[in-house]
Amino acid sequence: MSRIEGSQLALLIRGQLNALRLSNADITKAARKSSETQSATEVSLDSREEADSAASLQQRIGIAVRSIPPDNPGRKRKVLRVFLEAVLLQELGENLKSDPSFSTLVDQVQTLMEQDEALSRACARTADVLLAQAYRATDKRAMR
Template sequence: MTSIDPSHQLAALLRKQVSAVRDGGAKAGPAGSPARAERAQSDAASVAAGRIQALSPNDPDRKKKALRIFLESVLLQELGAQLVHDPSFPNMVDAVQGQMQADSQMAAAADELSELLVAGATRK
């Protein structure tokens, strides 16, 4: 059996949860052609990668901050970039991150993902 990268597991879980919220009546992300959506996704990933890379290697909260940047990126991608201007967005990210830490398996996967995020930022 092939193991799945924890970042893909977390992203898939987040996307599933976000889709459930969206299907329940929340507005979908920006409409457009598939190529346009792919370009926006790539831009968002580049911005997130740059933010993670900019974190100080000496910051004791670097892994936690990197994970938060990743979560913000996934949520904005799924719910729409305009959400970044919503004053309750940071609270939503806090809630998602808190739920992840409350589940031991998810917390372990999140920790592994944060390790990968900071390791990837160091190599660039």
């Protein structure tokens, strides 16, 4: 992976993380705002699809993150891997899940990201955010 491709991947991942940080309402507002030139029907459909996609991604990541035991010494690295897998599958297609080389691809991407100092710090922050979100969602459900 070249430096440019790594930067593009980092931008994609940052974008996905930012989307995960937004609530469904915020995602809908942002989509509507950026699509002001589209018809009201197109905006509504696009917003709903984007919100559904982000919510689905967030839910899948949260379930997988909560399944990693808190005392697991490689927990943050595993959390990041869950995130990378989810983002790559969303961007490249769910059919890759059954491809035996997909796991190798994820390993290579994660290793390259961890070797870059700035990306490594961003990876650690991403894992922290994902852990906090996963357990915050659980706490909210328990309060209902």
